[in-house]
Amino acid sequence: MFSQIVVPLDGSAVAARALRPAAVIARSVDSPIVVVGYAAEHYVDDLRRQVAAEISDAELSGVTVQVTVEATTRPVSDRLAEVMDATPNSLICMSSTGRGRTGAIFGSVAEGVLGARFGPVLLLGPECDVARFELGGRLVVPLDGSDTSESILPIAAGWSIVFHYHPELVAVADPSAPGVLAAAARGGADAGSESSYVHRMAEELSDEIGISVDFDVLHHDHAVEGIVEHLRDSDAALVAISTHGATGLARLVAGSVAMGVVHRSPCPVLVHRPPHLQE
Template sequence: MTRLLVPLDGSAEALAVIGPALRIARTLQVPLELMTVHDPVRGEWAADIDEVAAGIAYEHVEVSVVGTGWAGDVIVGLVADQPGTVVCMATHNRDRLTRMVVGSVTEHVLHHAAAPLLMVGPGHLPEPEDSGYDRALVCLDGGPRDEFAIAVAECWARQLKLELELVHVTESSGVDGATARLSRIAERLQESGRAAAATVLTGTHPAQRLTELMAERPKTLAVLASHGRVGLSRIVLGSVSSKVLQASPLPLLLTRAP
């Protein structure tokens, strides 16, 4: 990671991700860049971006104002121009995810940018900005995206010095199999020098069980993988991921699986 990029649109909701982004930037001592696309016609730009930057107690805060273009394309272009950029965005829309991401900047960035997307949703609980993160909670569903989520989490764990906690929710009949699978993955990570543990939760409502666990894990990032072929709107609408995004008290690292 070489830069934390925080797009702002003038709304109070967009500011919610600055705290998590700042905690990561401070840990890595990389720039925190606030950006906005100047759109005086629709009003969807952060006219107060300089004041917001001045209020952040960090010496590596940068500001960029793009004069024209659609925010989705601008963000994707900025990511392409500087590899290692992590885009940080927030949404506090409490309606169905359909209204939040279909055709939106969020959907476009996740689908097209060659970088993970750090998001906070309406359930996010702010934590002190002067402390870092200790753990990555890697949410696994037993499918083909798991290995990609683990690889991304391991990369972040190496840079931020995080412990990894692999989590899977299953019905009671699947506990033994899930425990064995996650334990094997944890052992493999431990052999490569990572601190890793496995947690298997039981229940018929995975999103609820995951968010309950997240509430018990302060100073933690959660990692979820979506499928890059069809994008966020097809993968998480009405799914466990959308419900987790809505309710999670933790920042979520959404990453596009190949």
């Protein structure tokens, strides 16, 4: 499924958390982990030592690990885009926060990667418990009724089939504005309720992949809180969501909802920017 799993490290323990989920995926699909690190010239030796120690401490048995640590004056996101472009079907697995010898906050690096690429990126927010990550758990897919949000469905379908996830489609209904999401879905008043929308999408996805697909409407005044509460209550293993626009994490599904989900999710978030949003 993936030719390689790319894990950017910056010398921080926060960034190194990405090694465990990357190893879980790599073992499942027999792909190598490619660890990359970039720093200013005077920090490269320190970064090499830190990366070597982090790899040694991680549980990477049974996984081929390739390491590249180089000096650079260019944006780290640009270097990562080059690595991904050189090997098609790569997956980036990285922390969305952290600061080490790269001289760059990983949040801005993640934004840059999403702004430059359309393939999925697996992000670990500051509240993500990497020990919870597993293959075959619950995969939650938030939808907002837009074509962009629904563009994540083929990716969620692929992960469900290959990694045996149990997919669940969810939408957040604001009690103070009932029917708003449903009116946006399919662009008409006949779209029905939020429940009928996610029910229909779940049935369509189930028919396509031959797997039972759950659905739910989360009633909450705030979308982020509603989704995060559901992730915790349902013991979700993964979230899959699409971005809006070339600005990456700055504008995501339902405005800043997915940005909030990434930062507060207890599990990794698979983020995707659809090709039709290319500027």
